[in-house]
Amino acid sequence: MTALTPFYEVNEALVAMGAEKLNLCMQCGMCAGSCPWRIVDGPFNVRRLIRMAQMGVEGYESDDILYGCTTCNKCVLKCPRGVTIIDVVRAMRTMIAETGAIPAVLKTVTGSVHSRRNPWSEPEEKRTEWMEGLDVPLFDGDKEYFLFVCCTSAYDVRSRKIAKAMTQVLKAAGVSFGVIGQEESCCAESVRKIGDEELFMTTAEKNIKLYQEKGVKKVITTSPHCYYTFTREYPELGADFEAIHYTQLLARLIESGQLKLSKTLDTKVTYHDPCYLGRHSEVYDEPRALINAATGGNLVEMGRIRKESLCCGAGGGRLWMETPPEWRFSDLRIHEACETGAAILATACPYCVSMLEDSRKTVNKEEEIQIRDISELLAEAL
Secondary structure, eight states: OOOOOOOHHHHHHHHHTTOTTGGGOOOOOHHHHHOGGGTTTOSOOHHHHHHHHHHTOSOOOSTTTTTTOOOOSHHHHHOTTOOOHHHHHHHHHHHHHTTTOSOHHHHHHHHHHHHHSSTTOOOGGGGGGGGTTSOOOBOOTTOSEEEEOOHHHHHOTTTHHHHHHHHHHHHHTTOOEEBOOTTOOOOOHHHHHHTOHHHHHHHHHHHHHHHHHHTOOEEEESSHHHHHIIIIIGGGGTOOOEEEEHHHHHHHHHHHTSSOOSOOOOSOEEEOOOTTTTTTTOOOHHHHHHHHHHHTSOBOOOSSOGGGOOOOSOGGGGGGSOOOGGGOHHHHHHHHHHHTTOSEEEESOHHHHHHHHHHHHHTTOTTTOEEEEHHHHHHHHO
16 A cells, blocks of 8 residues: 655645634544435545645545535534534635646536626526516615525526526515626635635625625525525625525515415425525524425424435535436435425425436436425415
8 A cells, every 4th residue: 555645735725725724623533424425335535535635645636535525514513623624625626726627517617607607508698588477676776685596596497486486475475676687697606615716706706796886785595505605705705785595584574474375285395404504504494484384384304304404415516516326315315205205395495406306306206206495385375
């Protein structure tokens, strides 16, 4: 076995790039033990990755090693030393990105954000296609909220149903809102997790400037990923607007009576906690309150919920990467949902919807369970 030569200058560079707590790690293994990759016996091992970063040794750059991390945050919550493990992974990816060596499929994503302002390699003018026939109001300074529709829900055919349902529900509740439209750009949360820090910064700064010029004070997000970056990362760059995930707003409107549902859906629904809404942002109760409101209390829980929820596998850029069937967390999630006897698996994240829809087909459960965003349930119950 060939001995590895430590290169501690790499350690110092990673710390300077944002992995500030890298050297607090004492290799206890709590991170690896809690990682969803251990459930599927995959190649990614976060404990080993951190040790390689500490020593500055080579060999971690492959798609399934460095880019295996979904940034689900489970390891961070388990770490007894408070190591911000996602920052370590992000710093390692940033170092690789600076050499131009990120995986080809992720280069396509970042290149698309750079040239077309979305990660889906779609023309900018198609961003508003989902609005056709809906009479969606444009945002102006008189509107209370700017509705920021995730790029996935603007371009992906399945996910567009989420954007349409959102506008239907917001209108029914009498919410003052509007969209900016074709001038909008990706929030760039995934770009940063992929490692293109420069592109994240320039995109975020342009967005902040645009929102200031438009007079945006409050933002509703359809995606937990957008919500996370607007509340945790944009303020560090000078953003002064408030952001709210739609489940938080709608739960409040139902409680106050401003949003009224005319019927309840007579079906059992189980709920998948998205990593970026749950573990990252600690929004657990509002989505459940909305499901119960839409179904008359017909929410049934899976075994792994809230902080222990099983990641769908899409975060950290993995949405655009190919994952072999035996490593797909979302396949396991479909089986868990079916075990509850629910007819619908609901969630509140377009990434999760995409992954769960794919897995529903690959595990042959299309007749057994439907995948719905909570906004779609509410629109049906209006």
